[in-house]
Amino acid sequence: MLAAILAAGLAVGAVYALIGVTYNIMFSASRVMSFTSGQMGMLGGVLGTLCISRLGLPIIPGFVLAMVGCAAIGVVTEVIAVRPVLKALDQHLYVLSTLGFALMIQTFTAIEFSTEPQPFPRLIGIGEGNPWDEKFWLPVVACFATIGGLELLYRRTLVGRAFLAIAEDNFAARALGLPERNLRMASFALAGAVGGLAGFAGGELLLAFFANGATLNFFGFVPVALGGLGNNKGAVIGGLALGVFQQAANFLMGGVVASVAVFAVFIVVLLVAPQGLFGAPAARRV
Amino acid sequence: MSISRRTLFGSTAAVLAIPAIARHGLAAEPIRIGWLATFTGPLAAPTIGFDRGVQYATALINGAGGVNGRMIEIVSRDTQGDPTKAVNATQDVISRQKVHAIFGPANSGELLATTPIMARAKMPSLVPGVVNSLIDPVKFPNAFRVTPSNQQWDGAVRRYCKDILKVKKVAITADATGYGTSAHDDSMASFKADGFDIVYDGVIDPAQPDVTPDLLRARNAGAEVLVSWTVSSGMAARMMNARGALNWDVPIAGHPALGTGEIGKLVNKPTYWENVFQVGYRNCSYGPDGKLPKANADFVAAVKGKFPLSDTSLWWVCSGVDAINLIAEAVAKTGSSDSAKIIGHWNTLNMWPGLYGHYSFSPTQHNGFLDSDVVMSKANSQRDGAFDLAPGYA
Missing domain, CATH: 3.40.50.2300 (Response regulator)
Structure with missing residues (x-):
């Protein structure tokens, strides 16, 4: 029983964590909280089903195509929902523009794909019906692989360092000749792919369903707040903790009450540590 | 002979009026039925079935000469599952389209919003929703449930x-x-x-x-x-x-x-x-012998090739057929599409044999579906x- 709860909790938590990382990547590149993050997760599942089940592609080309599709949506997000409002960040217009674009993605998916949940293909075929079922461990593996990959990218590659540079101070980065706009677009493509990976790896659990985006947007934001904005490792720990806590609360208290419990704990944590459990307090110029 | 301007205008107006008179004055007024349903959106699945039944029954009646010589005209509106759109559609079909009866909307959330509007207009309405509070013969004497309740x-x-x-x-x-x-x-x-x-x-x-x-x-x-x-x-x-x-x-x-x-x-x-x-x-269930009841088996045989049943539920289609037949029969029996007469007729029905189930209504009971028909x-x-x-x- 404990194994079943832990397996499901870690799996769901890993998906939330990856959506949190998606928020973080977009935020680092643009200082914008893009509410399309959850929709990237939804699209990962939908495009996976579309490519593998409907188009009949083998798993690896299907996966690659799904990731490319999500990355492209990430770029489109930057162009039409983020770039036009960058000059007025203090007015928080991005809330409206990214939410509006998220709604467009969701509605388009509902019309063109299906309004009913669709099955996601079985990817490997290991452990069906057991706590070691692939649907539980695939999201966890994807989550840790992503964090490892991002660390390598940011610490060991020139492009990664350039990402960090614009995240740190985009005016200075531009002054040094870095192509800020291109790097921002690349960041959004990366975020799209990471969000898509969340939906693809968690597809067997979440199914391919147009309404998953809103749920992922919501629960994916919690690890960001818990872990500290821009802190990927914090998002992973926050996401996994959220998933396990949520499943345990479902077992101990049941559905709707469990949701209340999750958010009660979330609010308490933010009251104690407003910058998140792993975030540094914001410095104030004096 | 000189033709005055007044005579010319008068003659022209008379000639132009002939088609309109033929349409509205001489031909029998159609029986207009408001059909409010979720034709698009995530909640559209039942409407696909309902609509096949509505259109099939209408075509059958009109093909046989209508009801007392009056054709049935379906005035459909897509509510998209949205109570606000359902309210607008209800007001439109009542006030502008002047329908004689309404079937729908086809989900309970919309019905909760539209039932009081239909009651104010004393509009005979057939309710395809399961929420218990939708039916109240005192508050909504015009509303008759044609599905089971929750x-x-x-x-x-x-x-x-x-x-x-x-x-x-x-x-x-x-x-x-x-x-x-x-x-x-x-x-x-x-x-x-x-x-x-x-x-x-x-x-x-x-x-x-x-x-x-x-x-x-x-x-x-x-x-x-x-x-x-x-x-x-x-x-x-x-x-x-x-x-x-x-x-x-x-x-x-x-x-x-x-x-x-x-x-x-x-x-x-x-x-x-x-x-x-x-x-x-x-x-709408196959018995232990693997067969539908005779009337429904005949219906399935009759519609074979006209529209598919495999992608919907037979009971949705049957419910659509029953709704049109209930309205048509009320007009046929009372000789009028007056709302009070339709409502009065429905209040007398006892074990009315529909395809979906048997319906019994009285002035104090508007939950028409028979308990034993639900299995x-x-x-x-x-x-x-x-x-x-x-x-x-x-």
């Missing part, structure tokens, strides 16, 4: 659990939508009143990715049957998958959505869909839109 669905599940499955310990689950929450509360009350031991109850977010914890709680509490009130095929399939993964062969009984074709795609193994029983209707069906047995009766029925 209570009747619940009653069918209770009778099946008690008389056929012979279980005592029940787990009641529902999705966290407006419908699910109200069905959960009604079901809790009625099962308790009927002497069942409710060992677990849970209102579950339909987007919850894994319902194993909920099923573990139910199993640990000793549940002998899972009663499910959800319209979400995703949640229903997750429940069946979790039950299968736990190797727990407890029966699942509840909402008709347990039998939608989508679930067949979502269960991990076809066997996970066994031992699942959904609310169904005797007229349980095997969820995974759909063919041609109808299901096998669940084991245990004669």
Whole structure:
């Protein structure tokens, strides 16, 4: 029983964590909280089903195509929902523009794909019906692989360092000749792919369903707040903790009450540590 | 001879008026039926079936010369499942289109918003919604339910659990939508009143990715049957998958959505869909001999090749046919499309034999569906839109 709860909790938590990382990547590149993050997760599942089940592609080309599709949506997000409002960040217009674009993605998916949940293909075929079922461990593996990959990218590659540079101070980065706009677009493509990976790896659990985006947007934001904005490792720990806590609360208290419990704990944590459990307090110029 | 300007205008107006007079004055006024339904959007599935029945019955009646020489004209509006749009559509068909009766809207949320508007206009309305509060002959004397109510669905599940499955310990689950929450509360009350031991109850977010914890709680509490009130095929399939993964062969009984074709795609193994029983209707169920009741078998044979039944439910189609026939018969018998006369006629119906079920109304009872017409069906047995009766029925 404990194994079943832990397996499901870690799996769901890993998906939330990856959506949190998606928020973080977009935020680092643009200082914008893009509410399309959850929709990237939804699209990962939908495009996976579309490519593998409907188009009949083998798993690896299907996966690659799904990731490319999500990355492209990430770029489109930057162009039409983020770039036009960058000059007025203090007015928080991005809330409206990214939410509006998220709604467009969701509605388009509902019309063109299906309004009913669709099955996601079985990817490997290991452990069906057991706590070691692939649907539980695939999201966890994807989550840790992503964090490892991002660390390598940011610490060991020139492009990664350039990402960090614009995240740190985009005016200075531009002054040094870095192509800020291109790097921002690349960041959004990366975020799209990471969000898509969340939906693809968690597809067997979440199914391919147009309404998953809103749920992922919501629960994916919690690890960001818990872990500290821009802190990927914090998002992973926050996401996994959220998933396990949520499943345990479902077992101990049941559905709707469990949701209340999750958010009660979330609010308490933010009251104690407003910058998140792993975030540094914001410095104030004096 | 000189023609004055006044004579010229008068003659021209008279000539131009001839087609209009022919259309409106000499031809019999059509019987206009407002048909409000969710033609598009996530809640459109039932409308596909309803509409086939509505159009089929209308074509049949009009093809035979109409009702007392009056053709039926369907005035349809797409409410998209949105109560606001449903309210606008209701006001439009009543005030501008001057319909004589309304069928729909086709889901309970919209009906809650539109029923009082129809009542104010004294508009004869046939209600295809299950929420109990939609029917009140004092507040809404114009509204007649042509489907079972929530209570009747619940009653069918209770009778099946008690008389056929012979279980005592029940787990009641529902999705966290407006419908699910109200069905959960009604079901809790009625099962308790009927002497069942409710060992677990849970209102579950339909987007919850894994319902194993909920099923573990139910199993640990000793549940002998899972009663499910959800319209979400995703949640229903997750429940069946979790039950299968736990190797727990407890029966699942509840909402008709347990039998939608989508679930067949979502269960991990076809066997996970066994031992699942959904609310169904005797007229639209295959008996132990594998046949539909005669009238419905004849109907299925008659529509074969005209429209498919495999992608919808037979009872939705039958309900659409019954709605048009109920209105047409009221006009035929009373000789008028006056709203008071239609309502008065419906109030006299006793065991009116529809395709969907038998309807009985009186001035104080507008829940027309017969309890015994609501039965349980095997969820995974759909063919041609109808299901096998669940084991245990004669």
